[in-house]
Amino acid sequence: MSGHSNYQPTTRFxxxxxxxxxxxxxxxxxxxxxxxxxxxxxxWTFGGILATMLVVQILTGVVLAMHYTPHIDMAFNSVxxxxxxxxxxxxxxxxHANGASMFFIAVYIHIFRGMYYGSYKAPREVLWMIGVxxxxxxxxxxxxxxxxxxxxxxxxxxxxxxxxxxxxxxVGDYITTWLWGGFSIDNPTLNRFFSLHYLMPFVLAAAVGxxxxxxxxxxxxxxxxxxxxxxxxxLPFHPYYTMKDLFAIVAFLVFYMAWVFYSPNYLGHAxxxxxANPLVTPAHIVxxxxxxxxxxxxxxxxxxxxxxxxxxxxxxxxxxxxxxxRSPLRSFKYRPLSRFFFWVFVxxxxxxxxxxxxxxxxxxxxxxxxxxxxxxxxYKVVGQLATFxxxxxxxxxxxxxxxxxxxxxxxxxxxxxVLAKAHDHAA
Amino acid sequence: MSTTIExxxxxxxxxxxxxxGVVGAAGTALALWPFINQMNPDASVLALASVELDLxxxxxxxxxxxxxxxxxxxxxxxxxxxxxxxxxVKLEELIDPLARNANVPDTDQATDENRVVGGKEKxxxxxxxxxxxxxxxxxxxxxxxxxxxxxKTGGWFCPCHGSHYDTAGRIRKGPxxxxxxxxxxxxxxxxxxxxx
Numbered sequence: 001m002s003g004h005s006n007y008q009p010t011t012r013f014x015x016x017x018x019x020x021x022x023x024x025x026x027x028x029x030x031x032x033x034x035x036x037x038x039x040x041x042x043x044w045t046f047g048g049i050l051a052t053m054l055v056v057q058i059l060t061g062v063v064l065a066m067h068y069t070p071h072i073d074m075a076f077n078s079v080x081x082x083x084x085x086x087x088x089x090x091x092x093x094x095x096h097a098n099g100a101s102m103f104f105i106a107v108y109i110h111i112f113r114g115m116y117y118g119s120y121k122a123p124r125e126v127l128w129m130i131g132v133x134x135x136x137x138x139x140x141x142x143x144x145x146x147x148x149x150x151x152x153x154x155x156x157x158x159x160x161x162x163x164x165x166x167x168x169x170x171v172g173d174y175i176t177t178w179l180w181g182g183f184s185i186d187n188p189t190l191n192r193f194f195s196l197h198y199l200m201p202f203v204l205a206a207a208v209g210x211x212x213x214x215x216x217x218x219x220x221x222x223x224x225x226x227x228x229x230x231x232x233x234x235l236p237f238h239p240y241y242t243m244k245d246l247f248a249i250v251a252f253l254v255f256y257m258a259w260v261f262y263s264p265n266y267l268g269h270a271x272x273x274x275x276a277n278p279l280v281t282p283a284h285i286v287x288x289x290x291x292x293x294x295x296x297x298x299x300x301x302x303x304x305x306x307x308x309x310x311x312x313x314x315x316x317x318x319x320x321x322x323x324x325x326r327s328p329l330r331s332f333k334y335r336p337l338s339r340f341f342f343w344v345f346v347x348x349x350x351x352x353x354x355x356x357x358x359x360x361x362x363x364x365x366x367x368x369x370x371x372x373x374x375x376x377x378x379y380k381v382v383g384q385l386a387t388f389x390x391x392x393x394x395x396x397x398x399x400x401x402x403x404x405x406x407x408x409x410x411x412x413x414x415x416x417x418v419l420a421k422a423h424d425h426a427a
Numbered sequence: 428m429s430t431t432i433e434x435x436x437x438x439x440x441x442x443x444x445x446x447x448g449v450v451g452a453a454g455t456a457l458a459l460w461p462f463i464n465q466m467n468p469d470a471s472v473l474a475l476a477s478v479e480l481d482l483x484x485x486x487x488x489x490x491x492x493x494x495x496x497x498x499x500x501x502x503x504x505x506x507x508x509x510x511x512x513x514x515x516v517k518l519e520e521l522i523d524p525l526a527r528n529a530n531v532p533d534t535d536q537a538t539d540e541n542r543v544v545g546g547k548e549k550x551x552x553x554x555x556x557x558x559x560x561x562x563x564x565x566x567x568x569x570x571x572x573x574x575x576x577x578x579k580t581g582g583w584f585c586p587c588h589g590s591h592y593d594t595a596g597r598i599r600k601g602p603x604x605x606x607x608x609x610x611x612x613x614x615x616x617x618x619x620x621x622x623x
Contacts, residue, residue, distance in 0.1 A: 156562065156587075159560070159561045159562065160560040160561060160562065160587060162561075163559075163560040163561040164560065166560075166561075177467065177468060178463075178466050178467050179466070180468075181466055181467065181468055181469075181472070182468045182472045182496070182497055183468070183472075183496040183497050183498055184496065184497035184498045184556075185497075186472075186497045188466075188468075188472070192466065278494065278497060278498070278499065279492055279494060279499045279555075279563060280563060281562040281563040281585075281586060281587060282586075283565075283586050284586065285562070285586070285587055299588055299602075301602075302601075302602055303602065303604075304559055304560075304602055304603065304604045305604075307602060359586075359589075360588065360589045361589060372570070380589075
């Protein structure tokens with residue numbers, strides 16, 4: 001881990017500490033001198049943005065926990081107490097609620113960036129797979145957090161998601177009862193979700209530590225996808241990328257705060273300001289926007305177990321992406337067909353998001369019910385077509401295209417690519 | 428003596444290593460159990476198990492929802508049209524052919540008679556929890572309600588993922604795999620029931 005630095009302690013205290021714990025050497029080697037490809041673009045700043053968002057969520061979350069009461073009779077009112085009474089409580093809660101959405105925006109960009117530039121390919125498979133684990137932990141954390149305000153959408157979202165496990169043959173009902181601590185979502189459920197919601201971010205932070213470790217073994221991928229070949233291809237992380245990341249983080253915070261101050265409830269659901277009622281399901285329940293594509297996949301399969309399997313498979317398939325892509329080149333910059341299908345895939349994911357947002361039997365993107373007979377482009381049908389394409393992309397297009405496509409000429413090295421670009425600008 | 432032991436393939440020390448490992452693994456598994464089982468419903472939750480209800484005030488064609496074990500229970504005083512509609516259904520048309528009635532044997536078929544208790548076919552009592560993902564279905568709705576003067580009566584529709592139940596609470600269309608379950612209940616008088 002410390003091969004990139006010639007750290008020499010200069011002070012007496014520095015020498016004393018270095019002999020006992022060489023932490024300053026680690027910081028200098030991994031956080032400052034670390035050789036980083038010189039051509040990283042702004043899509044690479046989302047790692048730093050995500051780390052910032054994790055810190056923001058932990059800080060605001062710890063503060064909210066000081067004022068929140070995890071009991072079914074008091075949870076809803078304690079959130080209103082935070083909103084109305086606690087000094088700056090409204091700000092901290094809106095930061096936390098919108099922070100979750102910003103976290104997911106950043107992680108989706110981060111994931112798509114990894115796909116476009118082939119960052120999942122050798123030797124970064126483990127780095128990619130830890131990333132998928134982080135994404136799964138994020139989803140579980142956000143889900144449990146959404147239950148805590150104990151509104152109608154909290155309750156029914158929790159009921160539907162925990163019931164997914166009841167689809168498991170034979171032991172499904174035991175698992176849901178175990179998760180609930182009763183026969184329905186109730187006080188024991190709220191209590192344990194609060195406990196786990198507090199725990200998970202720290203598990204997440206540990207996984208992020210592994211993610212960064214796995215990043216610092218092969219080093220960063222870069223827009224050309226060509227491996228670093230000489231010292232000329234790299235720049236020290238500090239100050240070049242600390243500054244670039246910091247600029248991007250500030251820009252992202254501006255975007256984030258625009259939501260917090262001007263539209264803090266836009267990404268949520270009004271009905272979650274109604275206290276949970278175990279006897280009445282709202283007419284239209286939907287998850288938060290960041291789960292909608294997976295919700296569409298769940299609904300696309302007209303079978304309970306099948307839908308649940310498809311939904312989990314849609315995430316687990318990401319673990320296999322490094323081996324589904326057979327191309328010798330990483331970056332889609334030089335893979336025209338992969339590039340085309342990448343953008344098709346992005347569009348399909350967005351369509352899946354819309355497909356998960358409406359009532360299954362309504363016309364797609366409308367509030368009007370389609371007739372029961374005949375073929376109509378309903379939310380459900382569009383969701384089914386998009387679900388088909390989602391899996392078709394990973395299981396057929398990626399393996400096939402990566403084998404047959406004619407790649408464009410790639411530069412011999414990163415510095416050659418950078419110099420060629422500089423030449424173009426000069427001319 | 429020690430020389431003879433050293434020359435055998437399996438030594439006393441190997442045995443001790445393996446035995447220690449097995450005891451350690453078994454002990455860890457045992458120590459894990461309380462941490463898993465603490466999440467299961469405790470005795471106080473299990474004890475909240477019965478509720479009594481007077482059916483007399485429920486008018487014909489009216490349905491009420493009561494709470495039992497934290498879940499909604501539908502109690503419906505069915506009209507003759509609803510009962511006739513349920514009885515007209517052939518068993519082979521059903522998605523789930525089993526009665527799902529805790530008061531009859533598990534293997535009984537989902538005839539209308541097997542969906543009620545004590546032959547009192549006017550009163551349909553069942554969990555108001557969709558067998559798909561647990562939402563509460565909406566009454567007098569869905570494609571399998573009885574139609575009287577073009578008004579839907581009986582029948583349930585789950586708004587979450589579009590499951591349709593008929594006038595006996597049997598799944599007819601949509602992603603739900605099973606009929607709405609009938610909880611354990613009995614008549615303690617002519618018009619009074621005890622659920623649980």
